Amino acid sequence: MKKVLAILVTIIFALSAALCAAASDLPSWYVADDDSFVPFHGEDLPRVADDGNMFSAEQKARLEAKANAIVENYGYDVLIFTDVNKTDVGNIEYARNYYRYNGYGTGDNFSGTLFFAIENGGRTTWWYEGFGECGDYMTDGNVYAIDAKVQTALNSGDFYNAADAYLDCLYRMFETGSMLPDWYPDPVINPFPDFHGENLPRVVDDADIFTDAEEAELTTLINELIAKHGKFDFVIFTDVTTYGIDEKANQEGVFAADFYQFNGYGKGDEYSGSVLFIDMNPDDRYWWSAARGESRNYYTEENVNKIDDKIEPYMKSGDYFTAMKTYIETLDILYEKGNIPTVLDAGDYIMISIFALIPAAIVGGIKQSSAVKTMKKVNYAVMANDYVVKDSFVMRDTAITFLYDTVTKTYIPPSSSSGGGSHYSGGYHSSGGGSFSGGGRHF
Numbered sequence: 001m002k003k004v005l006a007i008l009v010t011i012i013f014a015l016s017a018a019l020c021a022a023a024s025d026l027p028s029w030y031v032a033d034d035d036s037f038v039p040f041h042g043e044d045l046p047r048v049a050d051d052g053n054m055f056s057a058e059q060k061a062r063l064e065a066k067a068n069a070i071v072e073n074y075g076y077d078v079l080i081f082t083d084v085n086k087t088d089v090g091n092i093e094y095a096r097n098y099y100r101y102n103g104y105g106t107g108d109n110f111s112g113t114l115f116f117a118i119e120n121g122g123r124t125t126w127w128y129e130g131f132g133e134c135g136d137y138m139t140d141g142n143v144y145a146i147d148a149k150v151q152t153a154l155n156s157g158d159f160y161n162a163a164d165a166y167l168d169c170l171y172r173m174f175e176t177g178s179m180l181p182d183w184y185p186d187p188v189i190n191p192f193p194d195f196h197g198e199n200l201p202r203v204v205d206d207a208d209i210f211t212d213a214e215e216a217e218l219t220t221l222i223n224e225l226i227a228k229h230g231k232f233d234f235v236i237f238t239d240v241t242t243y244g245i246d247e248k249a250n251q252e253g254v255f256a257a258d259f260y261q262f263n264g265y266g267k268g269d270e271y272s273g274s275v276l277f278i279d280m281n282p283d284d285r286y287w288w289s290a291a292r293g294e295s296r297n298y299y300t301e302e303n304v305n306k307i308d309d310k311i312e313p314y315m316k317s318g319d320y321f322t323a324m325k326t327y328i329e330t331l332d333i334l335y336e337k338g339n340i341p342t343v344l345d346a347g348d349y350i351m352i353s354i355f356a357l358i359p360a361a362i363v364g365g366i367k368q369s370s371a372v373k374t375m376k377k378v379n380y381a382v383m384a385n386d387y388v389v390k391d392s393f394v395m396r397d398t399a400i401t402f403l404y405d406t407v408t409k410t411y412i413p414p415s416s417s418s419g420g421g422s423h424y425s426g427g428y429h430s431s432g433g434g435s436f437s438g439g440g441r442h443f
Contacts, residue, residue: 025087026087027051027083027086029098029101029102030097030101031097031101034097037100037101039100039103039105039110040103041103041105041106041110042102042103042104043103045077045079045102045103045104046064047063047064047067047068047071047078047079047080048060048063048064048067048080048163049079049080049081049082049083049098049102050080050082051081051082051083051084052082052083052084052117052118052119053082054082054117054159054160055082055159055160055163056160059160062164063080063160063163063164063167066167067079067080067167070170070171070174071106073174074174074175075106075107076106076113076134076174077104077105077106077110077112077113078112078113078170079098079099079104079112079113079114079115079116080115080116080163080166080167081095081098081099081114081116081117082116082117082118082159083098083116083118083119084118084119085118085119091118091125091127092125092127095114095116095118096114096129099112099114099131105131105132106132107132107133109131109132109133110131110132111131111132111133111134112130112131112134113128113129113130113131113134113170114128114129114130114131115127115128115163115166116128117154117162124157126154126162128146128166137173137174137177139178139244140244140247140248141178141179141180141243141244141245141248142169142173142178142179142243142244143244144241144242144243144244144247145169145179145180145241145243146166146169146179147241147283148240148241148281148282149165149166149168149169149240149241150162150163150165150166150169151281151282151283152240152282153165155282179243180243181206181239181243183259183262183263184243184258184262185262185432188432189432190431190432190433191432191433192261192262192430192431192432192433192434194261194264194266194434195264196264196266196271197263197264197265198264200235200263200264200265201219201235202218202219202222202223202226202234202235202236203215203218203222203235203236204235204236204237204238204259205236205238206237206238206239206240207238207239207240207278207280208238209238209278209280209320210238210320210321210324211321214321217321218236218321218324218325218328221325221328222235222236222328225328225331225332225335228332229332229335229336230267231267231268231272231294232267232272232273232294232295232335233265233266233267233271233272233273233274234273234274234275234276234328234331235259235260235265235273235275235276236275236276236278236324237256237259237275237276237277237278238277238278238279238280239277239279239280240279240280241279241281242254242255242279242281243255245431249431251425252286252288252423252425252440253277253288253290253425253428253436253438253439253440254428254429254430254431255277255279256275256277256288256289256290256438257275257290257292257428257429257430257431257434257436257438258430258431259275259277260273260274260275260290260292260430260434260436261292261430261432261434262430262432266292266293267293268293270292270293270294271292271293271434272292272293272294272295273291273292273293273295274289274290274291274295274299274331274438275289275290276288276324276327277289277290278320284442285442285443286440286441286442286443287308287315287440287443288423288438288439289304289307289308289438289439289440290436290437290438291436291437291438292434292436296427296435296436296437298334298335298338299437299438299439300437301424301426301439302339303334303339303340304424304438304439304440305422305439306330306340306342307327307331307334307340308422308439308440308441310326310327310330311323311324311326311327311330312441312443314326315441315443316443421441421442422439422440422441423439423440423441424438424439425437425438425439
């Protein structure tokens, strides 16, 4: 009996020690009994709580200053939080608890925003969220835009630039209420009162994929194209997101059409011309050609696919500059000829060769028949030597020199689809009601 009691006492002490050890792993700020927690407003709170040691001292100071400026200007709290989660609760709940248990938030509804990165088991999770009034800012469109701005840095483990980009997003979101670009009308009017913009840029590289020199050269090429054809406008536009516009409209290319119409592009009464939009969202990259007015007649499904075939190899390899030069050259041909000539494939070459041989065979047959009639009858010899004229055949070293060297190449057409495949819409509308045609591909 004494042995049994001794074993039970040992087990109890072991469990007590384990519980104490687990409790000691909890952060000092953690509230074990959430039901008893009473919300409060903390004082002199850090805006950057880098418990995970992801920032240098200099980086932390810069982020802290930027976050404090947002708090002072807009009255909402800002928290950037990094840590290693040693609790049993999920990472998102852990971060929310840090916000609550430390007294973050302004006003009666504790308004503010949270951006966190937490390491757990060698894996890093990040999250951002709005509380109180700030929850109203976290619309689908704004979240899409924030994702696009911070995702690339987060994917590469660059948490400082991710946090810095996030603060930039907060500035814009609190200032304008939306992450939509400056050119987007508020509210959107449909039908939109069209206008002809002045001194419009021909390359708007918001995704920053071109160098200054490349942008200048593309601008020159586009201006030459516009001057040559007169009645057609053209612009290249890049961004890192569509701000949820395409998703809301359930139609790719609406954001591209919005850019074209809301910025006053287009020639003549029909606002003829087109835009080539490149979406550099790291989760879903694609390009889209959108044409309006008379240009829609040229942007047929066949022609759009031919243009896409030409630029796809460069887009997939990341040579966006060459892709755009190729696009402009091909668009020049399209406006010049009304269509894009098809490059012959191997089957076309074979058929051409067959049809070319038919008349040659007919002519050859006629000449052979005429020659046969003029030939004299030949007397057959008995021995092979009888056919050879004595001393007329001499063997010597001889080199054969060819006058021409011909190399035959077989044309292999590029794939007509990539990633999500080709997409085309023969007629759709911008958010402002303008009619467009176009298509594109994911890469």
